[in-house]
Amino acid sequence: MKEPIRLAILGCGAITRSEHIPAVNAYPGVQLLALVDTDVSRANELIQSHGMSCQAFADYREVLGQVDAVINALPNHLHVSSNMDCLRAGRHVLCEKPLAITAAEARSCTEFAEEKKLVLAVGMNRRFAASHSLLKLVLDEGLLGSIQSYDFQYGVAFDWRSASGFYFDRTKAGGGALVDFGVHMLDSVIDWFGPVTLFDYQDDDWGSGIEANLLLDVKHAGRFGDIPGHLRISRTFALKNRIQVRGTAASAEISVHDPEVVVIHSAIGGAPVSQMLRLGKFPGGSSYWRQLDNFVHCIANRSKPEVDGWQAVRVLELIENCYDHKGRIAEPWAESGAEIGTVNGGVRK
Amino acid sequence: MNWRNETVFVTGATGFIGGRVCERLMQAGVPKVRALVHGMHRAARIARMPVELCLGDLQEPESLRQALGDAKVVIHCGLGLPSTIVRGTENMLAVAHAAGVKRFIHVSTAAIYGITPPPGSESEDAPLRWTGDPYCDNKAAAEKVVLRYGKRGLPVVILRPSIVWGPYSAWSTRLIDDLRAGQVAFIEGGRGACNTTYVDNLIDAMVLGLEDDRGLNQTFFITDGERVSWGDFIRAHMALMEPPPEVGEISRDEIEASRGRRSGLLLGSIKAAAQVARSREFRQMLMQIPLTERVMKKAWHWVHSLPPEKRERLRRRLGVQRRAAKSPDAKFIPDAVTVATQSTTVFFSIEKARKVLGYEPRVGFAEGMKRVEQWLRYAAYL
Numbered sequence: 001m002k003e004p005i006r007l008a009i010l011g012c013g014a015i016t017r018s019e020h021i022p023a024v025n026a027y028p029g030v031q032l033l034a035l036v037d038t039d040v041s042r043a044n045e046l047i048q049s050h051g052m053s054c055q056a057f058a059d060y061r062e063v064l065g066q067v068d069a070v071i072n073a074l075p076n077h078l079h080v081s082s083n084m085d086c087l088r089a090g091r092h093v094l095c096e097k098p099l100a101i102t103a104a105e106a107r108s109c110t111e112f113a114e115e116k117k118l119v120l121a122v123g124m125n126r127r128f129a130a131s132h133s134l135l136k137l138v139l140d141e142g143l144l145g146s147i148q149s150y151d152f153q154y155g156v157a158f159d160w161r162s163a164s165g166f167y168f169d170r171t172k173a174g175g176g177a178l179v180d181f182g183v184h185m186l187d188s189v190i191d192w193f194g195p196v197t198l199f200d201y202q203d204d205d206w207g208s209g210i211e212a213n214l215l216l217d218v219k220h221a222g223r224f225g226d227i228p229g230h231l232r233i234s235r236t237f238a239l240k241n242r243i244q245v246r247g248t249a250a251s252a253e254i255s256v257h258d259p260e261v262v263v264i265h266s267a268i269g270g271a272p273v274s275q276m277l278r279l280g281k282f283p284g285g286s287s288y289w290r291q292l293d294n295f296v297h298c299i300a301n302r303s304k305p306e307v308d309g310w311q312a313v314r315v316l317e318l319i320e321n322c323y324d325h326k327g328r329i330a331e332p333w334a335e336s337g338a339e340i341g342t343v344n345g346g347v348r349k
Numbered sequence: 350m351n352w353r354n355e356t357v358f359v360t361g362a363t364g365f366i367g368g369r370v371c372e373r374l375m376q377a378g379v380p381k382v383r384a385l386v387h388g389m390h391r392a393a394r395i396a397r398m399p400v401e402l403c404l405g406d407l408q409e410p411e412s413l414r415q416a417l418g419d420a421k422v423v424i425h426c427g428l429g430l431p432s433t434i435v436r437g438t439e440n441m442l443a444v445a446h447a448a449g450v451k452r453f454i455h456v457s458t459a460a461i462y463g464i465t466p467p468p469g470s471e472s473e474d475a476p477l478r479w480t481g482d483p484y485c486d487n488k489a490a491a492e493k494v495v496l497r498y499g500k501r502g503l504p505v506v507i508l509r510p511s512i513v514w515g516p517y518s519a520w521s522t523r524l525i526d527d528l529r530a531g532q533v534a535f536i537e538g539g540r541g542a543c544n545t546t547y548v549d550n551l552i553d554a555m556v557l558g559l560e561d562d563r564g565l566n567q568t569f570f571i572t573d574g575e576r577v578s579w580g581d582f583i584r585a586h587m588a589l590m591e592p593p594p595e596v597g598e599i600s601r602d603e604i605e606a607s608r609g610r611r612s613g614l615l616l617g618s619i620k621a622a623a624q625v626a627r628s629r630e631f632r633q634m635l636m637q638i639p640l641t642e643r644v645m646k647k648a649w650h651w652v653h654s655l656p657p658e659k660r661e662r663l664r665r666r667l668g669v670q671r672r673a674a675k676s677p678d679a680k681f682i683p684d685a686v687t688v689a690t691q692s693t694t695v696f697f698s699i700e701k702a703r704k705v706l707g708y709e710p711r712v713g714f715a716e717g718m719k720r721v722e723q724w725l726r727y728a729a730y731l
Contacts, residue, residue, distance in 0.1 A: 155729070158393035165389035165404070168396040176397070206375060206398040235393035236517075237728040331727075333516045333720035334372055 004031040005296055008063045010082060011073035012037035012046050014162050015096060019125070020071050021050055023288040029296045034063040064089040069119075069299060071292075072096060075166035076173050080105045083120070087112050092119040094295045094305075097183045098319075099312035101174035106316050110309025119298045121291075121305035122312040126184045127191065128290035129259035130279045135245070135252060136192060138262055138277070139224065144247025147224040151246075152189060152231045154181050154256065155239030158212070168210055176211035177233045178203065178319055185231055186315045187307065188243075193229065194222015195314065201322035204329045212236045213329060216322065259287070350451055350504075352559045356381040358420035360407065360427030360441060362400070363391040365517045366456065367426040369548045370555070371395045385416050385427060394517070407437030413444040421451045424555055431483035438491040442498040442505075452504050453495075454555050459511040459544060459570060459697050461489035464689040472698050473509070473568045492568065499566035506558035507568040510551045511544030511697060512582075515717065516724030518548065524586050525730050528594040534681050535598045539580020541691040546572045547712040557706040564706050570697040573710045573717070579691040585718045589731055597680060601692070607682045 007030045009016055016035075024032050035043040036057045043056035057063050060070070060082060069092035074082055080100045086093050093113070099122050100106035113120035126132060138144065166172035173179060190196065198219040203211035212235040220227045232239060242255040250266035260282075264275045283290055291306075298305045357374055361367035362384030374382045375398045382400040385407075386392050392402055403416035407427050417423070423445050429437045438455070445453050462470040463480035477489045492507055499505040514520045527533045554571045558564045587594055683691075702708035712720070725731045 159390050161388075161390045165402075168389060168392055168402055204397055206372070208397055208399045210396045212393045212397050234728075237730075239729055333724040333727075335376075 002029075002300070004029055005069050005299055006030075006067045007032050007069050007071065008034040008036060008057075008060065008067045009071045009073060010036045010060045011075070011078075011096075012039075012042045013073060013075075013164060014160060016071075016073045017046060019286065019288040020073060020292075021046065021052075023286055023292050024071075025050065025052070026285060026289055027292050027296070030292065033067055036060045036063060061085060064091055067091060069093065069295070071123075073123075075162075075164050076179070077101055077166070077171060080109055083109050084112060087116050087118055087120070090116065090118065092121075092295070092299050094119075094121045094123060094292070096123040097187075097312070098174060098179055098316060099309060100316065103313050103316035103320055106309060106313045110313060113309060117302070119295065119302070119305055120309045121295045121298065122307045122309060123291065124184060124187050124307040124311075125287040125291050126188055126259065127307055128287040128294070130282045131254040131259050131262050132188060132191075134262045134277055134279055135254060138252050138264070139192060139245070143250060143264060144245060144252055145249030146247060147193075147227055148246045148248065149227065150189070150193070150229045150243055152185055152229065152243040153233075153239040154185060154241050155213075155232070155234030155237055156241075157237060158235040170209035173210065175209065175319065175323060176203070176205065176214075177235045178211060178214050178216075178322060180235075181233050182214070182216075182231070182319065183312075183315055185233070186318055187311065189218070189220070189229055189231070190314065190318075191311075192245075193220035193224060193227045195220065196318055197221045197226075199318070199322060199325075200327075201325060202327040202329045204331065205326070209323075215329060350559065350562070352422050352452060353377070354380060355422045355451070356383060356418065356420040357422045357424060358383045358385065358417050359400075360385040360423070360425045361456075362386060362395055362426070363388070364426060364428070365515075365519070366513055366548060366551065367424075368394045368517060369515065370424055370426060370552055371398055371400050373549070373552045375400070381420075383416065383418055383420050385413070387427075387429075407440055408433055410440045410444055413440055414448070417444055417448055417450075421449065422559060423450050423453045424456070425454065426456045431487050434484075434487040435490045435494060439494050442495060442503060446498055446501065446503045450503065452506070452559050453498070454558050455492070455495045455505055455507045456551075456555075457492050457495075457507050457509045457568070458485075458488050459509045459572075460485045461492060461509065462695075464686065465693045466695045466697075467693075468695060470695055470697075473570060473701055496566065496568075504562075504565050506564045506566075508551065508554050508558065508571050509568060509697075510546035510554075510571045513546045513548055513551055514582075514721070515548035516721060516728075518721075520582075521586060521721050521725060522728075522730055524583065525590070525725065528583075528587060528590060528596070531594070532681055532683075533583060533594070533596050534683050535580050535583065535596055536604070536683060536688055536691045537600055538598055539578055539583060539691075540694075541579045542693050542696045543577045543579045543582045543691075544572050544693075544695075544697055545575065545577045545582065545714060545717070547710070547714075547717040549712050550710040553711060554702060554706065554708050557702075557708055561706055567701075567705065569702040569706060569708070570699055571702055571708065572697050572699055573712065573714060574699050575710075575714050576696050577714050581714070585714070589722050589725065591731075599680060599682070601688070603680070604682055604688055607680075 009020055012035055032054045034055050034057050037043040038058055040056050040058040070086050072082055072093055072095040079095055083093050083095055196218045200217040203214040205211040214233050216231040218229045242253055245252045250264050253263045262277045294306045357379055359367050359370050362371055363386055371382055383403050384395055384400045385405050386402045387406055405412035405416035407429055425441055463485050464482055469475055479486050495505050495507055551571050
């Protein structure tokens with residue numbers, strides 16, 4: 001039997017707690033040796049609460065000599081420097097999204113991993129939902145007829161309890177909802193429909209660079225021709241939280257509430273019908289478990305991960321382009337009569 | 350006072366009122382706004398603005414000292430749990446006083462006279478009364494503490510808005526949800542006084558409180574100054590919906606009779622407790638406890654992993670009725686708090702605010718509804 005991959009997790013925030021640790025504990029091919037957090041008590045608390053035997057460290061550089069690979073779940077702005085340190089030490093890296101704050105940094109990280117012949121995988125867990133590959137099949141097999149357009153919405157009243165709260169600091173997060181939820185959505189649609197050639201982007205940033213809402217119209221040029229798509233993301237209210245792909249013969253829908261299923265809406269004899277599609281053979285476990293599985297296999301076979309650095313680079317390039325050419329979402333309810341009254345007018349009689 | 354070049358400190362900044370206060374201050378070009386943030390995860394709306402997000406807790410004076418920084422103006426919209434309102438307000442007052450704050454705007458509520466303010470409470474000189482409701486009573490007690498600090502020299506102004514509404518307000522979003530679920534009734538023909546206070550009108554009053562020394566150590570009712578009834582408020586929201594929802598009428602006698610019919614004391618109490626446990630507010634409070642959050646998340650995943658028929662059986666056994674399961678001819682009975690809220694006949698007078706502060710509501714009900722509709726459509730509620 002092969003030796004398990006010796007692993008360290010960097011960063012003991014919300015995603016490590018809720019997803020990476022359960023995935024690692026349920027995966028037989030890895031041995032978790034270390035949890036790292038500058039607040040070492042947070043690492044110790046996780047070790048105790050999960051009954052694990054690994055060690056807690058405050059500095060990841062102390063553990064790089066003992067492990068084969070790391071899962072990097074540090075705040076966004078620390079991804080590049082820590083990835084580079086890990087790669088320099090000859091360790092494989094599964095880095096949480098986004099790979100870097102800028103596309104240029106992501107590129108240099110990716111090039112360095114290639115040069116060192118190490119695996120650099122990017123944490124796009126949604127790629128490992130059954131519905132992702134299922135929709136690919138549906139599109140490739142022409143079940144929808146000719147693809148016309150898609151509508152992708154994701155919105156929740158933001159409630160992500162990050163340990164550090166970095167996501168509301170522009171320099172640490174790299175942006176707002178587009179960087180946070182948008183990377184997943186853009187990564188998925190580019191994988192399905194091909195590279196984005198045109199876009200029109202608007203958000204509700206009032207000067208901090210941390211938008212809560214955005215509207216993005218894109219056009220893809222891929223194997224299905226020019227496909228227009230509309231993406232909408234909100235951190236302040238719930239949206240429909242689904243992608244709907246319209247074709248000439250049928251439409252397909254994936255709801256984030258059931259990421260293992262694709263629903264096909266069509267008509268038989270004029271009557272609307274819906275079919276639920278599931279993959280008959282698909283590994284169990286969470287999407288994070290499957291992501292880890294892909295990472296481990298790539299290390300063993302020195303193969304390309306499902307989501308590599310170059311794919312992260314193209315998404316980050318698009319995001320940078322959006323931010324560079326953004327418009328402002330009109331908020332007439334907030335703008336009309338918003339001036340603060342003064343002694344000489346306004347609210348005074 | 351000339352407050353426009355001062356740093357303004359806003360508590361409750363992640364809430365509906367505080368969030369709009371931050372927006373208006375930004376729009377007014379106030380150079381620096383510091384926002385007290387209890388839970389960073391709630392700050393998405395204000396994080397869009399260049400306000401300084403200052404982590405702190407009204408229950409921890411040291412955190413307030415640090416969060417306040419060099420601010421000399423405080424707009425206190427912060428709340429917390431009913432049981433901590435007084436202590437939280439007192440902590441904020443003490444820290445502000447010690448820091449030499451030049452103006453402290455305290456956002457109180459007209460509900461200091463109870464959820465159903467009785468006739469006689471139309472003007473600010475009506476004596477405070479204890480109603481037994483923890484929110485109302487603690488907000489009333491907090492006012493007394495504010496006035497005490499006013500006497501000690503902290504320049505305070507107390508505003509008592511009533512039903513503060515506008516974009517982002519749960520008064521509208523919850524009403525739309527309830528209308529959709531068939532959970533709204535016109536109580537006594539919807540004649541109860543709604544006392545709408547459009548959020549921007551309230552903020553105008555805050556600004557007047559900052560600018561004018563005549564409001565110091567005083568208390569002001571702030572409303573839109575229009576006699577909008579609950580029926581008007583509900584109907585205005587119904588008019589936005591497609592298909593139009595159906596809303597029946599119910600009298601207080603019918604409500605009383607249905608409560609009497611329902612059950613004996615023990616069963617009634619159990620059902621009431623279950624109702625509280627299922628309420629959004631209770632769940633939100635519960636989720637603030639880390640362990641509960643984890644357990645609830647696991648339980649939620651477990652329930653949703655069950656096949657639909659098992660889930661339905663579990664729901665029935667726990668007494669969790671699906672809203673749609675109500676028989677079509679059954680009359681909807683509003684809960685006790687809704688009945689109490691919509692039963693007052695009192696329209697609060699804003700004459701004192703007009704006379705002393707020069708307050709004049711700029712946004713009337715029709716204009717307010719127009720803005721609410723714009724936002725509801727944008728936010729995909731409609």
